[in-house]
Amino acid sequence: MLEKGKISHRQLTVLTLLYTIGTSILIVPSIMAVFSKQDGWIACLIGTAANLLTILIYSALAGRYPTLTLAEFSEKILGKWLGKVISLFFLSFIFLLSSFLLRVVGNFMTTHIMPNTPIEITIILFMAVVVYAVRLGIETTARAAEIFLPFVIALFLFLTFFLLPQIRIDRAEPVFENGIKPILLGAFYYFNLQEQVILMMLVPYTNRPEKARSALLAGTLLGSVVIIVSVLLSTLVLGTEFTQRNMYASYTLAKQISVGNFLQRVEAMLAIIWLITIFFKTVVCMYAVTLGTAQTLRLKDPRTLTLPFALLLVFLSLLVYDNIVSFVAFTPKVFSLYATIFMVIIPVGLLGIDALRSSFKQNQSSS
Amino acid sequence: MSQIDIATIKEKLGYSNDIIFKEFQIDYGGNSRKVNLFYADGLVNTDSVQDFILETLMVEFPKLNTNQHPFLDLLTAGEIEEVTSTDTMYYNLFSGHVILIWDSNKILSIAMNGIKDRAVSEAMTETVSRGPKESFTESIRTNTALVRRKIKNPDLWLENMRIGKMTQTSVSIMYIKGIVSDKILEEVRNRLSRIDIDGILESGYIEELIQDSAYSPFPTMYNSERPDVIAAELLEGKVAILVDGTPHVLVVPALFISFMHSAEDYYQRADISSLIRILRFVGIFIALLGPSLYIAITTFHQEMLPTQLLIGLAAQREGIPFPAFIEALIMEITFEILREAGVRMPRTMGQAISIVGTLVIGQAAVDAGIVSAAMVIVVSITAISSFVVPAMNMSISIRMIRFALMGLAASFGLYGIILGIFALVLHLCSLRTFGVPYMSPFGPFIAEDTKDTLFRLPHWAMRKRLRLISQNNITRGNNKPPGPKR
Known part of the structure; x- marks a missing residue:
């Protein structure tokens, strides 16, 4: 095995939780408001259900090869060459996703926190720390995730608590105003922003892979709760219209907090939560892509790939889209369809072929 | 053993005059035997040498019918051993033993340690208000x-x-x-x-x-x-x-966490110790991030400050020729120099340093227009906070990292600080100390072992030892919450 570290299923839960919150806490409220209006939270619920369902598929697939990652068992299922092609195709998706994540960090930082710093610098800095984490291995990353988790939870509870006075329930009404269709559309987009399939690359490195399924489910569920709360709060505090117009709605949301004229401007807290979660999401993606590539190409040490991939990712992240407008158009419409290939079609296909093959083998041996 | 030549030994020791040699003859078993005796002056107790060795050999021996007893039994000293190698002989010599060469063929080493030790005194670096006062010595x-x-x-x-x-x-x-x-x-x-x-x-x-x-x-x-x-x-x-x-x-x-604990935490009541520990963590947070947060906020994120405070700060900084980072650096380095001087300088000159110190980190520096008053406050509170870390070596690490974070804050604001903290936590999590993860019981999280970390539970509630450290026998005791017997 290329990775010698082992993580516990508790650590996998924590990583999944941070991974699920990922970018979503910042950008999902706005996307939901655009497509599902005030019913965004229902869309998120449906999306979460879909997510949990796919995790069952992924873990059924991983359960058949508990010691192998997706990049390894695709070769077992489809044969050497076709398997490698599918693995590389899958890895290219993770690679692209990583560059998107980087660009989102760069965009947010240059828009809201560091307007005078060039986006290249913010991305390179972020990438440097990500590379450091990937090189230290999954064990260290998981431990760091455990240390950051209490801060994420505490800050989130803090923000939620101080937003409660500003809630107006009537902003979420009328429910089902436009019927079920926009809600399903929102649910579909929400589902595709989670990319839980990448977490499968970590499952073989848990010390008890049979518990990985419950860890993934628990982590996804808890992470989704955080996102649903932020979507709900955006709708209830800012209203649908305002949320739609704000790219980073929950950041705007945090700006609304004002307690007794001294507790103000706490939006930095939300930026911190988000930076932590997107950091771990990027690390997991980068880790998955280096490990998967090393496994597919039979390299000895995935860490040799970190620096070249980091360089490529920095440039790719600057090229993936021209500006924020194209990002807003691209993410739901194109990216979600693209992601569906990897989140649903490939895993389901692999599972189907593997089930057929094993039943075929059983028939052969019994006859 | 072959013949031992005392002249060779003398030459080997370079005729150093703190090695005292004595040679005499005694009667033993009917023959006259040569005894060579030497020791390092100052390392042995000369009174004991006089009383127990010289007296026995020179006064008591001739009176005894020595043939009946083995020679070793007759010496009135506790720790006697026969050594065979000259290396051990020299080691024993300098550990405060008296070396006795019997008849030029047998080396005996007799423990007569008498070095002047420092007495057990009060602990200088780890002071407590409740708890034992004694500390280790050099011996x-x-x-x-x-x-x-x-x-x-x-x-x-x-x-x-x-x-x-x-x-x-x-x-x-x-x-x-x-x-x-x-x-x-x-x-x-x-x-x-x-x-x-x-x-x-x-x-x-x-x-x-x-x-x-x-x-x-x-x-x-x-x-x-x-x-x-x-x-x-x-x-x-x-x-x-x-x-x-x-x-x-x-x-x-x-473990990382044990550097944040003081002995007194276990002697005071659990609730007080827990609160003090939390206070200590606040102190560590300030010591680590104080100046860098100030630099980042005043340089990049002025919007985060309440308007009145912002106006106040801006007015203070108006006449200051340096950017906040340089200002902080000047003050921090001045403080570090003061601190170092305070440690190195002769005790009697303490007064001088405190007077000069208040001038350079104080109102005079502000009046001179070199630094702003707010910066003086930030640097002072940071300095004080860095002393709440009970372990000196950890406090030094935090001070070093503070400078790195200040650099990050000056270049990249809060973003730089956050990324710096990411790297810091990752680094801490990657460390191991003799096979045990340095950040445990937080990374990896072990719920049972957190009872003596950020806070301290009462002694009756700490029933188990840390699992990752003591794998053999982890039960400390099995106490119930105290109170009258029910």
Whole structure:
């Protein structure tokens, strides 16, 4: 095995939780408001259900090869060459996703926190720390995730608590105003922003892979709760219209907090939560892509790939889209369809072929 | 053994005049035997040499019918051994033994240690308001005795070795058999036996030679000069390394969190200790991030400050010629110089430093228009906060990292600080101390072991030892919440 570290299923839960919150806490409220209006939270619920369902598929697939990652068992299922092609195709998706994540960090930082710093610098800095984490291995990353988790939870509870006075329930009404269709559309987009399939690359490195399924489910569920709360709060505090117009709605949301004229401007807290979660999401993606590539190409040490991939990712992240407008158009419409290939079609296909093959083998041996 | 030539020994010792030689003849077994006796003056107790060796040999021997007794039994001294190698002879000579060469063919080494030790005194670096006041001394024997007095149990084992080709310093490993993890113990033995150096003058030498991460700013070995601390660590299943010649005893494995604990936390009430610990963590947070947050906010994120405070700060900074970073750097370095001067300078000049100190970090600096008053406050509170870290070596690490974070804050604002903290936490999580993850019980999280970390539960609630450290016997006691018997 290329990775010698082992993580516990508790650590996998924590990583999944941070991974699920990922970018979503910042950008999902706005996307939901655009497509599902005030019913965004229902869309998120449906999306979460879909997510949990796919995790069952992924873990059924991983359960058949508990010691192998997706990049390894695709070769077992489809044969050497076709398997490698599918693995590389899958890895290219993770690679692209990583560059998107980087660009989102760069965009947010240059828009809201560091307007005078060039986006290249913010991305390179972020990438440097990500590379450091990937090189230290999954064990260290998981431990760091455990240390950051209490801060994420505490800050989130803090923000939620101080937003409660500003809630107006009537902003979420009328429910089902436009019927079920926009809600399903929102649910579909929400589902595709989670990319839980990448977490499968970590499952073989848990010390008890049979518990990985419950860890993934628990982590996804808890992470989704955080996102649903932020979507709900955006709708209830800012209203649908305002949320739609704000790219980073929950950041705007945090700006609304004002307690007794001294507790103000706490939006930095939300930026911190988000930076932590997107950091771990990027690390997991980068880790998955280096490990998967090393496994597919039979390299000895995935860490040799970190620096070249980091360089490529920095440039790719600057090229993936021209500006924020194209990002807003691209993410739901194109990216979600693209992601569906990897989140649903490939895993389901692999599972189907593997089930057929094993039943075929059983028939052969019994006859 | 072949003939031992006293002249060779004298030559080997370079005729050093602190080695006292004495030669005489006595009657034993009907023959006249030559006795050569020598010792290092100052290391042995000369009165004892006079009373127990010279008196016995020169006065009592001729009176006795010495043939009936083996010679060794007749000497009235406790620790006598016959040595065969000259290396051991020299080692014993400089450990305060009297060397007696019998008839030019037998070397006897008689322990007569009489070096003037410093008395057991009050701990200088780790002070407590409640708790034992004694501290270790420079003598390893006194130190082991101080620990033994606290743990009166045959399972408290001691292993001795000599390290340092020239200094031959005695180094002892102390642990409680049955509680200590064999893996950790074996690791300590291995690492100590690998040391190849000419001299060990302080436990810091050992620490640098056997610690886990040579390039980490964080200490992965704990040291203390308090016997009660060492006893407590031994009870947790850790291994103590005592080095002759220093009052600082090393303890491994050392978790990050144990550097934040003071001995007094365990002697005060649990609730008070817990609150004080939280206060300490606030202090550490300020010590680490104080100046960098100030730099980041005043340089990049002015919007985060309330308007009135912002106006006040801007007015103060109006006449200041430097950017906030340079200003902070000047003040921080001035403070570090003051602190260093305070440590090095003769005690009698303390007054001078405090007067000058208040001038350079104080109103005079503000009046001169070099720094703003707010910066003076930030630097002062940071300085004070860095002293709430009970362990000196951890406090130094935090101070070093503070400068790195200040640089990040000056270039990249809060973003830089956050990324710096990411890297810092990742680094901490990657460290191990003798096989145990440095950040445990938080990373990896072990719920049961967190009862003595950020807070401290009462002693009756701490029923188990840390799981990752003591794998053998983890039950400390089985107490119920106290109260009258029901």
